[in-house]
Amino acid sequence: MPDGFTSAEERAAFIAALPKAELHLHIEGSLEPELMFELAQRNKVAIPFASVEDVRAAYAFSNLQDFLDIYYQGMGVLHSERDFYDLTAAYLTRAHADAVRHVEIFFDPQGHTDRGVAFGTVIAGITRALDDARTSYGMTSKLIMCFLRHLSEAEAEKTLDEALPFLDRIDGVGLDSSEVGHPPAKFERVFGRARSLGLKIVAHAGEEGPPAYVHEALDLLKVHRIDHGNRSLEDPALIARLAAEGMTLTVCPLSNLKLCVVNDITAHPLKTMLDAGLKATINSDDPSYFGGYVNANYQAVADALDLSKDDIVTLARNSFAGSFLNETGRAKHLAAIDAYAAAA
Ligand code: ADE
Ligand code: ZN
Numbered sequence: 001m002p003d004g005f006t007s008a009e010e011r012a013a014f015i016a017a018l019p020k021a022e023l024h025l026h027i028e029g030s031l032e033p034e035l036m037f038e039l040a041q042r043n044k045v046a047i048p049f050a051s052v053e054d055v056r057a058a059y060a061f062s063n064l065q066d067f068l069d070i071y072y073q074g075m076g077v078l079h080s081e082r083d084f085y086d087l088t089a090a091y092l093t094r095a096h097a098d099a100v101r102h103v104e105i106f107f108d109p110q111g112h113t114d115r116g117v118a119f120g121t122v123i124a125g126i127t128r129a130l131d132d133a134r135t136s137y138g139m140t141s142k143l144i145m146c147f148l149r150h151l152s153e154a155e156a157e158k159t160l161d162e163a164l165p166f167l168d169r170i171d172g173v174g175l176d177s178s179e180v181g182h183p184p185a186k187f188e189r190v191f192g193r194a195r196s197l198g199l200k201i202v203a204h205a206g207e208e209g210p211p212a213y214v215h216e217a218l219d220l221l222k223v224h225r226i227d228h229g230n231r232s233l234e235d236p237a238l239i240a241r242l243a244a245e246g247m248t249l250t251v252c253p254l255s256n257l258k259l260c261v262v263n264d265i266t267a268h269p270l271k272t273m274l275d276a277g278l279k280a281t282i283n284s285d286d287p288s289y290f291g292g293y294v295n296a297n298y299q300a301v302a303d304a305l306d307l308s309k310d311d312i313v314t315l316a317r318n319s320f321a322g323s324f325l326n327e328t329g330r331a332k333h334l335a336a337i338d339a340y341a342a343a344a
Pocket of ligand 2: 176204
């Protein structure tokens with residue numbers, strides 16, 4: 001019996017309605033095969049799949065690059081403001097169903113501008129859906145623009161220039177794509193400029209890359225959060241530092257399984273992270289590609305690692321505490337979690 005619950009079913013029901021924030025979600029990675037087909041038809045874009053089943057069958061990856069190849073191909077169906085709206089609105093509807101109260105969404109502008117889609121078209125569609133979710137669901141959001149680390153720093157600088165007219169809608173910058181061989185140091189200057197513009201800073205580090213990349217993200221990029229961070233566990237001094245600094249890690253269990261960062265979900269380090277005093281959170285990364293939205297991620301690790309009620313509450317609390325909401329917003333959600341847990 002899981003600690004704090006009378007059955008696994010009771011734990012599942014507790015997770016389902018628990019107020020939570022999602023802090024690591026690539027909006028392009030929420031493109032479901034059904035919508036991919038619809039948009040391919042709408043925009044007369046050829047895709048190398050005959051059916052939705054064909055697409056799902058192609059989602060077998062042995063590492064990050066395997067996935068990225070298909071992810072960049074998939075986003076090629078996105079062209080108009082309406083496409084970006086439909087994509088974002090579909091994700092927000094699913095997040096709302098998972099009791100997500102606040103989202104911090106990544107987008108990859110270079111994956112679109114390099115295909116001739118205007119930066120403003122991407123922003124307009126995403127932000128219209130975010131605004132609608134605030135009205136319809138009371139869901140708040142932040143938007144984080146990621147630089148593709150397999151491209152050059154000069155290209156990231158150009159993307160930051162393109163973002164300047166839209167900084168009223170962009171809250172932070174991140175770093176994603178192929179990690180190994182593209183360390184944070186490669187982007188030190190552009191992140192310095194982003195910081196001077198008042199943007200929040202995050203970076204994928206320690207997903208496939210070594211602990212040294214996590215150190216660099218902290219020291220050179222001066223991140224407010226680490227995305228993934230799994231390989232930090234190989235370095236005891238780094239674990240101590242992350243714990244002492246109260247650094248939030250946005251962990252993505254089903255992503256880690258699908259990309260072979262872990263061999264089996266029962267070997268996932270989430271519980272080890274919590275026990276080491278790390279501020280781990282649970283997120284879905286690219287839910288359409290990895291087989292589940294945020295609640296499915298909570299459920300997978302809760303079952304595999306037999307998480308207690310205290311563990312699950314800690315994870316949800318960490319998601320708001322590590323968010324870019326202001327102090328009042330964070331406090332309101334933390335109180336809601338405590339009330340929910342006390343009543344359950
Ligand atoms: N882009 C989308 N998902 C990603 C991930 N998990 N790691 C790096 N880049 C990504
Ligand atoms: Zn990611």
